[in-house]
Amino acid sequence: MDLRVTDLAVARGGIPLLEGVSFTLNAGEALVLRGPNGCGKTTLLRAIAGLQPALQGQITCPPDQIAYAAHADGIKATLTVAENLQFWAAIHGHRGIDAALQSLNLADLADRPAQTLSAGQKRRLGLARLLVTKRWLWVLDEPTVSLDTASVTLFAEVIRTHLATGGAALIATHIDLGLSEAARLDLTPYKAQMPADLGFDDLGFDGAFL
Amino acid sequence: MSALLIRDLRLAFRAGGGFGLGLGFFLILAVLVPLGVGPDQSTLGLIAPGILWVGALLACLLSLDRLFALDFEDGSLDLLATSPIPMEGVVAIKALAHWLTTCLPLALAAPLLGVLLNLPITAYAALLLSLLIGTPALSMIGAFGAALTVGLKRGGLLLSLLVLPLYVPTLVFGAQSVTRAAQGLDITTPLALLAGITAGSLALLPFAAAFALRINLR
Secondary structure: OEEEEEEEEEEEOOEEEEEEEEEEEEOOOEEEEEOOOOOOHHHHHHHHOOOOOOOEEEEOOOHHHEEEEOOOOOOOOOOEHHHHHHHHHHHOOOOOOHHHHHHOOOHHHOOOEHHHOOHHHHHHHHHHHHHHHOOOEEEEEOOOOOOOHHHHHHHHHHHHHHHHOOOEEEEEOOOOOOOOOOEEEEOHHHEOOOOOOHHHHHHHHHHHHO | OHHHHHHHHHHHHOOOOOOOHHHHHHHHHHHHHHHHHOOOHHHHHHHHHHHHHHHHHHHHHHOOOHHHHHHHHOOHHHHHHOOOOOHHHHHHHHHHHHHHHHHHHHHHHHHHHHHHOOOOHHHHHHHHHHHHHHHHHHHHHHHHHHHHOOOOOOOHHHHHHHHHHHHHHHHHHHHHHHHHHHOOOOOHHHHHHHHHHHHHHHHHHHHHHHHHHHHHHO
């Protein structure tokens, strides 16, 4: 199992951001994407996760093998931590959330309504969702926002365990996760040079919805 | 998919879930109309079918803008789009949850409110039956409108403008079946047309709404 991205170009709101992005990610590997704000990291990850079409290029991994985690965690405030996690486990056809709760140190909070959690605790709940999807490729967009240093270390350990069991992770982040084995890819050289109107032409009538 | 239905029902019944909003609106309308129109019983009986159907329709509209907007804001919709459940299934389940929490209570309460409006005795069965048959179309058409406007801030006005014209056939045949029952006439034809609209909406609109959602998520 691997993710091969070839000559990928992505646009946001009709404006091309990145072009010619190519990389390969094999099972057991992690790749950290770097680049300044607005360079297209989120757009690239959304394209890989199948949430938006790429302008051109190929992505070999089908979206149904990808667990995507973005800035918003998809947590319902009036459900408890366990109910939130059980829901996502059931959606992906699995049961059993205890291991995920343990891994991210949420076991003591399982019966608390999610609205009483702190921002960092909510983030940990959002990341615990990755474990219950049981998918091999994690696509993570700024996973460490609002996590304290202890939680960042904890999460790095979770990623390492995931890699050791044949998973892979594609991570966009600004801070050092402490994953020394992870490869790094700076997106700055891939900044799109193509004329701005090409994006609109390719999107066709969908442009009306933008 | 049952997990999604259970979650939506649970959210609706928890604090702030909005369950009872439509029912409360419907109740207030049915109580206020006799006060506004006056105590003339024959006038009230004449307008009761139309008032009850218009009231149910507007009450159904009240909770529509929350249907996808809440999931869109907290990121659940992105995550559902990447989940193994097809988007069409997500739309159908969310429309079903809307029907169970909003329209079904309206249909069950309508005969009670008919008493306040002096609805003729022959029309109660037709009122309940027409609402049970017709309101699934209201939920499904509403889900389509909500899917079109999901990314917009304060999209409620646009949603109403989009959805209300599509609600007209359901309203016409629904109210007509109750009116005809009140006059002692046969109601097979309007009920059959109502069922046709519902069946057509349920068959086609999940696909249209899922398509609109995918575009709005880009």
